[in-house]
Amino acid sequence: MTGSNSVDRDLRRRAEAVIPGGMYGHQSTALLPDDYPQFFAGGDGAWITDVDGRRYLDFMCAYGPSLFGYAHPQIDAAYVRRLGQGDALTGPSALMVELAEAMVGMVSHADWAMFCKNGTDATTMAMMAARAGTGRKTIVLAKGAYHGAAPWCTPRPAGTTSEDKANQIFCVYNDIASLEAAVAKAGDDLAAIFAAPFRHDAFVDQAAPDPAYARRARELADQTGAMLVVDDVRAGLRVVRDCSWEAIGVRPDLSTWGKCIANGHPISALLGNDRARAGAASIYVTGSFWYAGAAMAAALETLRLVRETDYLERIQALGQRLRAGLAERAAAAGFGFRQTGPATMPLFLFDDDPDLRKGFCWSSAMLERGVYVHPWHNMFLCAAMTDADIDFALDAAEQSFQTLKTRAHDLPPVEKLAFLAAR
Amino acid sequence: MTGSNSVDRDLRRRAEAVIPGGMYGHQSTALLPDDYPQFFAGGDGAWITDVDGRRYLDFMCAYGPSLFGYAHPQIDAAYVRRLGQGDALTGPSALMVELAEAMVGMVSHADWAMFCKNGTDATTMAMMAARAGTGRKTIVLAKGAYHGAAPWCTPRPAGTTSEDKANQIFCVYNDIASLEAAVAKAGDDLAAIFAAPFRHDAFVDQAAPDPAYARRARELADQTGAMLVVDDVRAGLRVVRDCSWEAIGVRPDLSTWGKCIANGHPISALLGNDRARAGAASIYVTGSFWYAGAAMAAALETLRLVRETDYLERIQALGQRLRAGLAERAAAAGFGFRQTGPATMPLFLFDDDPDLRKGFCWSSAMLERGVYVHPWHNMFLCAAMTDADIDFALDAAEQSFQTLKTRAHDLPPVEKLAFLAAR
Numbered sequence: 001m002t003g004s005n006s007v008d009r010d011l012r013r014r015a016e017a018v019i020p021g022g023m024y025g026h027q028s029t030a031l032l033p034d035d036y037p038q039f040f041a042g043g044d045g046a047w048i049t050d051v052d053g054r055r056y057l058d059f060m061c062a063y064g065p066s067l068f069g070y071a072h073p074q075i076d077a078a079y080v081r082r083l084g085q086g087d088a089l090t091g092p093s094a095l096m097v098e099l100a101e102a103m104v105g106m107v108s109h110a111d112w113a114m115f116c117k118n119g120t121d122a123t124t125m126a127m128m129a130a131r132a133g134t135g136r137k138t139i140v141l142a143k144g145a146y147h148g149a150a151p152w153c154t155p156r157p158a159g160t161t162s163e164d165k166a167n168q169i170f171c172v173y174n175d176i177a178s179l180e181a182a183v184a185k186a187g188d189d190l191a192a193i194f195a196a197p198f199r200h201d202a203f204v205d206q207a208a209p210d211p212a213y214a215r216r217a218r219e220l221a222d223q224t225g226a227m228l229v230v231d232d233v234r235a236g237l238r239v240v241r242d243c244s245w246e247a248i249g250v251r252p253d254l255s256t257w258g259k260c261i262a263n264g265h266p267i268s269a270l271l272g273n274d275r276a277r278a279g280a281a282s283i284y285v286t287g288s289f290w291y292a293g294a295a296m297a298a299a300l301e302t303l304r305l306v307r308e309t310d311y312l313e314r315i316q317a318l319g320q321r322l323r324a325g326l327a328e329r330a331a332a333a334g335f336g337f338r339q340t341g342p343a344t345m346p347l348f349l350f351d352d353d354p355d356l357r358k359g360f361c362w363s364s365a366m367l368e369r370g371v372y373v374h375p376w377h378n379m380f381l382c383a384a385m386t387d388a389d390i391d392f393a394l395d396a397a398e399q400s401f402q403t404l405k406t407r408a409h410d411l412p413p414v415e416k417l418a419f420l421a422a423r
Numbered sequence: 424m425t426g427s428n429s430v431d432r433d434l435r436r437r438a439e440a441v442i443p444g445g446m447y448g449h450q451s452t453a454l455l456p457d458d459y460p461q462f463f464a465g466g467d468g469a470w471i472t473d474v475d476g477r478r479y480l481d482f483m484c485a486y487g488p489s490l491f492g493y494a495h496p497q498i499d500a501a502y503v504r505r506l507g508q509g510d511a512l513t514g515p516s517a518l519m520v521e522l523a524e525a526m527v528g529m530v531s532h533a534d535w536a537m538f539c540k541n542g543t544d545a546t547t548m549a550m551m552a553a554r555a556g557t558g559r560k561t562i563v564l565a566k567g568a569y570h571g572a573a574p575w576c577t578p579r580p581a582g583t584t585s586e587d588k589a590n591q592i593f594c595v596y597n598d599i600a601s602l603e604a605a606v607a608k609a610g611d612d613l614a615a616i617f618a619a620p621f622r623h624d625a626f627v628d629q630a631a632p633d634p635a636y637a638r639r640a641r642e643l644a645d646q647t648g649a650m651l652v653v654d655d656v657r658a659g660l661r662v663v664r665d666c667s668w669e670a671i672g673v674r675p676d677l678s679t680w681g682k683c684i685a686n687g688h689p690i691s692a693l694l695g696n697d698r699a700r701a702g703a704a705s706i707y708v709t710g711s712f713w714y715a716g717a718a719m720a721a722a723l724e725t726l727r728l729v730r731e732t733d734y735l736e737r738i739q740a741l742g743q744r745l746r747a748g749l750a751e752r753a754a755a756a757g758f759g760f761r762q763t764g765p766a767t768m769p770l771f772l773f774d775d776d777p778d779l780r781k782g783f784c785w786s787s788a789m790l791e792r793g794v795y796v797h798p799w800h801n802m803f804l805c806a807a808m809t810d811a812d813i814d815f816a817l818d819a820a821e822q823s824f825q826t827l828k829t830r831a832h833d834l835p836p837v838e839k840l841a842f843l844a845a846r
Contacts, residue, residue: 011520018523018535020700025709027514040516043509051517060513065711070509080503086466086493088687090483090795091450093463094474097434100441112441117540117689118710128574128582137584149709150573151551152587156707159551161560163589164575233711259711264511266540266689266712277443284579286448286572287541288488288656288682289689372513 007051011039025149026063026377031416033364033375043070045384048372056372057389059346061380064234065264068305069384075263078301079294088292095296102303103261103271107243109251110271114280116290119233119258120148122268123194125285126254127152129272130192130227133279138186141194142173144201147231167191173199174210183220190226192254193217197235197244198341203376203420205349206341214250221253227276233258233268238315238344238380241306243271262299311383312344318390319343319381325394333401347378354421357411358404365400366393376417430474434462448572449486449800454839456787456798466493468807471795479795480812482769484803487657488687491728492807498686498724505720511712518719525726526684526694530666532674533694537703539713542656542681543571545691546617548708549677550575552695553615553650556702560589561609564617565596567624570654596622597633606643613649615677616640620658620667621764626799626843628772629764637673644676650699656681656691661738661767661803664729666694685722734806735767741813742766742804748817756824770801777844780834781827788823789816799840 015038016022022038023029029038037050046069048058061067068075082095100113116122127139147153151164167189171182173196183190195217199207221228230245230252236259240247243255253276258268266289272280305311320343330337335358336351350358359375366373371393373379413421438461439445445461446452452461460473469492471481484490491498505518523536539545554560570576574587590612594605596619606613618640622630644651653668653675659682663670666678676699681691689712695703728734743766753760758781759774773781782798789796794816796802836844 021704132582159555159706163586166586281444283582
């Protein structure tokens with residue numbers, strides 16, 4: 001691959017000068033294999049093209065936003081149509097009411113909606129609405145769960161204070177006793193219990209929600225007068241056409257949405273029931289672009305496709321076929337290969353791979369064959385993927401397992417992930 | 424006006440059901456005169472059209488984002504072109520580097536840039552970068568200054584905790600002694616001094632920065648090793664083609680930008696110098712749509728127009744003509760009418776008007792004549808405005824002063840602003 005990533009290398013050098021550390025946040029490749037491109041030229045459907053012209057079948061889908069594929073004609077047309085009439089104005093358009101009605105109509109627990117831009121905006125607003133509504137401060141969260149990158153929730157401590165993370169008690173996801181202990185510890189100050197719809201932490205196997213855990217969270221919220229919050233920013237619309245916990249029969253008071261609700265156009269949302277309404281109405285939250293119409297038009301078109309197409313059944317079927325095919329090929333090559341999470345949002349980890357050297361080698365081999373997989377973050381399927389794409393991925397995987405087999409006895413340590421092996 | 428705002432009334436009724444309190448944030452009309460429309464159909468150039476078809480010359484410019492006018496052909500074309508290649512992808516595009524270079528090239532104090540979505544993202548990142556870079560916690564802010572709507576800075580306490588507002592010491596804008604006292608109180612824990620480029624708080628006269636105050640803030644930051652932050656989210660590009668304090672010869676370490684840098688397309692930015700780089704590189708901040716290319720393409724086109732056109736001199740000249748014309752007409756009608764702030768970002772307040780009943784009456788009279796002014800928030804001029812627009816506004820103002828004169832002796836109290844009179 002030497003020399004073939006020269007545009008990327010030049011851009012990284014320029015970025016090093018004008019962007020702190022060269023890149024920041026979840027799209028930095030600092031913790032990915034060295035051959036992963038940092039910069040992309042474009043995306044179409046299920047495929048992305050890097051700045052050196054190499055194309056990849058993309059199992060990250062922009063880390064979730066692409067649900068129907070990149071540069072989707074109908075959704076983008078809805079965005080552009082509204083753009084021509086004016087986007088960010090001195091007040092909202094009727095689209096804001098229509099979108100609130102559409103989301104309330106789709107999500108069973110929801111009686112109202114508020115719109116914002118980042119997933120973090122929605123989770124922060126959920127916390128504020130719960131605190132305002134209950135007059136209490138403490139929130140219970142699962143250790144290791146990602147709920148955004150504001151000072152109160154960002155996973156890295158740099159730049160945060162102990163006060164930013166005050167009034168938080170941690171439990172273990174799916175561990176009922178630890179949840180009960182956390183709630184007991186909060187005493188009469190419990191404002192909210194936060195929950196991911198399933199465990200989708202980085203670096204570890206994903207885990208489906210234990211329905212008993214979810215039901216207990218609901219009971220504890222009811223008993224204490226706290227709000228139950230399901231953070232569906234990442235998983236929303238890839239599990240069910242509703243809040244993801246609807247699949248296990250548990251309705252939260254508040255749910256947070258983002259990423260794919262407008263197929264990648266910038267909008268996120270906080271949804272709530274009537275119990276949570278007064279608290280939400282009392283907080284002051286806002287943003288310069290939160291009332292802009294174009295992303296709302298795109299969200300309405302996305303939700304129409306959600307309602308009127310079999311996108312979910314299709315990505316579930318594609319995901320199942322990918323999962324079965326990978327399991328077969330990994331086993332044939334003799335690897336313990338764990339595929340966790342919903343088939344539409346898989347995470348792949350190799351057995352006996354503490355610093356992910358096998359995962360890095362296999363992922364790089366996939367990349368070289370035109371398939372972009374992530375070695376430690378959950379991935380995403382989109383409705384632009386086809387059976388032929390899955391065949392392509394499975395062929396690449398078969399060859400990549402062989403590549404790994406040849407090299408497995410002699411893989412270098414992954415220095416940048418040494419912290420994992422040290423855990 | 425009875426009956427003519429029926430679409431707005433219907434939308435408000437629907438919104439009441441599906442949006443907490445009917446609307447939230449800075450675009451809620453809850454604290455505006457009752458006849459102000461909540462919902463808009465569109466915008467073109469300097470004009471907006473409400474959902475009942477009434478058109479207004481818009482002196483709010485979406486609360487700042489519209490710098491070159493709504494639905495700007497070239498800027499929107501840049502956005503749409505990039506949309507066709509893919510917007511939010513699995514990594515950034517070259518546009519992110521180009522935009523960082525463009526902003527660093529334009530803003531004298533800046534050596535690097537980070538992009539985000541909300542103005543609040545940028546101010547929060549400034550706080551985190553300062554804390555990370557200094558290893559300290561305390562920030563000094565001016566009382567009443569708006570720096571966003573996250574728990575640490577939102578102006579309303581509902582849903583926030585005392586810990587959210589910990590490590591903050593307040594001074595009085597332009598009061599050097601109070602600034603020195605706040606810095607002294609912070610002792611060896613001062614991470615940052617925040618400053619608006621001029622005082623643009625709501626409900627009170629705006630005030631230009633005292634250069635001695637700005638210079639003293641710079642000195643105190645240097646002496647203590649703290650970071651000086653200028654929050655240019657609202658004022659950026661309407662004072663100078665640089666950080667607004669460049670006009671008075673003071674360079675901050677960090678500056679925050681948003682609103683109009685892409686003429687209303689959703690993007691904001693944190694800029695910093697090399698002194699602030701390591702802190703910025705160490706924090707974990709991110710958002711689902713922060714790497715998306717279309718808003719960056721629009722920002723590049725906006726900055727090109729900033730560099731290559733006389734937009735600033737034009738809006739300054741228009742603003743001066745508006746200011747002089749209003750002063751003349753107010754005086755002729757016998758009103759004490761205070762116009763404060765830069766001519767490109769005026770605020771209008773009447774003398775002897777504690778609950779703004781005169782301001783409400785006059786603003787409503789302007790609205791009825793097709794001019795959208797704000798009775799207590801600073802306004803914005805945009806480069807799509809023409810001399811004819813200013814003439815139109817001045818004619819409306821002359822008539823509106825007469826309307827106010829007829830009614831001034833008998834104006835009802837503004838119940839929703841009673842808190843102002845009680846101050």
